[in-house]
Amino acid sequence: xxxxxxxxxxxxxxxxxxxxxxxxxxxxxxxxxxxxxxxxxxxxxxxxxxxxxxxxxxxxxxxxxxxxxxxxxxxxxxxxxxxxxxxxxxxxxxxxxxxxxxxxxxxxxxxxxxxxxxxxxxxxxxxxxxxxxx
Ligand code: THU
Numbered sequence: 635x636x637x638x639x640x641x642x643x644x645x646x647x648x649x650x651x652x653x654x655x656x657x658x659x660x661x662x663x664x665x666x667x668x669x670x671x672x673x674x675x676x677x678x679x680x681x682x683x684x685x686x687x688x689x690x691x692x693x694x695x696x697x698x699x700x701x702x703x704x705x706x707x708x709x710x711x712x713x714x715x716x717x718x719x720x721x722x723x724x725x726x727x728x729x730x731x732x733x734x735x736x737x738x739x740x741x742x743x744x745x746x747x748x749x750x751x752x753x754x755x756x757x758x759x760x761x762x763x764x765x766x767x768x
């Protein structure tokens with residue numbers, strides 16, 4: 635699979651879903667709303683928003699709710715991912731969420747970032763993953 639396999643139309647659709655999710659964020663402490671959306675390998679679109687907590691460290695990133703929706707709607711793996719800030723612009727997923735996404739990536743997960751479309755290997759090179767446990 636190559637970068638070209640995810641069309642501009644798909645990226646636009648994912649960005650739209652991420653912006654919609656961002657509008658449902660609960661971010662009263664940071665004031666920084668985040669939305670994320672991804673295409674699954676079987677063609678579903680899953681999304682999520684950040685959900686903060688008065689105990690700041692308990693905050694759920696948008697990617698956490700996206701992964702939860704991935705499983706709640708049937709599981710599978712992720713093919714293309716986008717994360718947006720409150721202005722709907724691409725946002726780099728935080729380090730913890732890169733690890734979270736790595737676990738659920740398909741054969742080649744592509745991520746739309748401020749630096750352009752990157753592979754999972756590019757955003758988290760040499761990652762620790764499930765295979766390291768065997
Ligand atoms: N945030 C995410 O939801 N995902 C990221 O990848 C980066 C950070 C959220 C967590 C917190 O609610 C807010 O952005 C500010 O850090």
